[in-house]
Amino acid sequence: MINLIPGLFFVLFSFAKGDLLYPENGAELNHIQVLFEWEQIPLANSYHIQISENANFSNPLVTAEDNTLLFIEKELLGWDETYHWRIQPVFPSGETGNWSEVFSFTTGNQLSETTTTISNASQIQEGVTVFGAFFNYFSAVVDQSGREIWNSGDENIVYYSTGEYGDVFGCYLNSGTENNLPGIEFTYDGGTVWNEPNDEFLHHDMIQLSNGNYLGIVETSSLGPIPIGEWTPLFQSLGFMANGATIEFPWIGDKLIEWDKETKDVVWSWNVFDNFNMVDYDQYGGTWNQAYLDLHYDWTHVNAVIFDEDESA
Numbered sequence: 001m002i003n004l005i006p007g008l009f010f011v012l013f014s015f016a017k018g019d020l021l022y023p024e025n026g027a028e029l030n031h032i033q034v035l036f037e038w039e040q041i042p043l044a045n046s047y048h049i050q051i052s053e054n055a056n057f058s059n060p061l062v063t064a065e066d067n068t069l070l071f072i073e074k075e076l077l078g079w080d081e082t083y084h085w086r087i088q089p090v091f092p093s094g095e096t097g098n099w100s101e102v103f104s105f106t107t108g109n110q111l112s113e114t115t116t117t118i119s120n121a122s123q124i125q126e127g128v129t130v131f132g133a134f135f136n137y138f139s140a141v142v143d144q145s146g147r148e149i150w151n152s153g154d155e156n157i158v159y160y161s162t163g164e165y166g167d168v169f170g171c172y173l174n175s176g177t178e179n180n181l182p183g184i185e186f187t188y189d190g191g192t193v194w195n196e197p198n199d200e201f202l203h204h205d206m207i208q209l210s211n212g213n214y215l216g217i218v219e220t221s222s223l224g225p226i227p228i229g230e231w232t233p234l235f236q237s238l239g240f241m242a243n244g245a246t247i248e249f250p251w252i253g254d255k256l257i258e259w260d261k262e263t264k265d266v267v268w269s270w271n272v273f274d275n276f277n278m279v280d281y282d283q284y285g286g287t288w289n290q291a292y293l294d295l296h297y298d299w300t301h302v303n304a305v306i307f308d309e310d311e312s313a
Helices: 002-013 232-236 287-294
Strands: 020-022 028-029 034-038 046-052 062-066 072-075 080-090 102-109 129-133 138-142 148-151 157-162 168-172 185-187 192-195 202-208 214-224 249-259 267-269
Touching: 020 168, 034 046, 034 202, 129 157, 148 267, 157 202, 168 202, 168 249, 185 202, 185 214
Parallel strands: 028 102, 138 157
Antiparallel strands: 020 034, 034 072, 046 062, 046 080, 080 102, 129 138, 138 148, 157 168, 168 185, 185 192, 202 214, 214 249, 249 267
16 A cells, blocks of 8 residues: 555646636636636645746746635736636645646726826825726726726726625616616626616616615706896797796706615605705806706706615615
8 A cells, every 4th residue: 555655646646637717718807907716626735826928838927826726916917918827736745736728818908097196105095996987988996006907898887886895886878778877786797786677867876775775866857947047038038938937947856766676666765856945046156057058957966875774864
């Protein structure tokens, strides 16, 4: 038996190859901080990993040793590139096994043109910055240096917010529909967790409540008067009475809606037109001059919503 053990280990060293798991072969990634994952190889207590820009690994970009089944490369990968990777087991004796098969993946295109100005390095917080861009319809993550490390690829997703437990909310461009920015909960891997029914135009924010339901801001409207001001002649030139009393002009406001998580039925709503008075409007900010151009008055325009558990409001 003593003579058989070295032979047994030689067989294990020669043929033990762990399956590569992630990134999958042929994958196209929308991030450049990449998690590499592979399966356990019996008896191995660490692994060599190589990442290369060429398939023969003649000059690897990364050569590292790791004693887990995961390795994260944060600094050396870039956008619009092709990479190859493989692993090799290292056994307690110091012997190494064969290199695994080679997987290849590509990275997509950078979408943002962010720059960073550091005024006080000591005040920089840990972590990354996530943002969404309307009109270009994409989202991105940048690190402390301003380097883009993730984006939404071709999904046309606009990021809104991140929940307490890391849930990510936003919307996506749904061209050709009346309500063209449906709200969603999504993942950074490109999956959709939940989407609202899109019966009304949701904008700027959506969150998940502790009861599992979702709360969002939707646009609502009602006819109202055109108050008297220096803009009065402008509206009268369009044929409106514009006398501060006649109900004749579209006002745009906001409504909060709670949707049931499972059925997506509306279980609660709050409408600004049911709770605010139209005599309370902006007289000095130029909003009625803008209303003359838009042919509607942007009365309230909520950009974010929160829910206070203690006040249940």
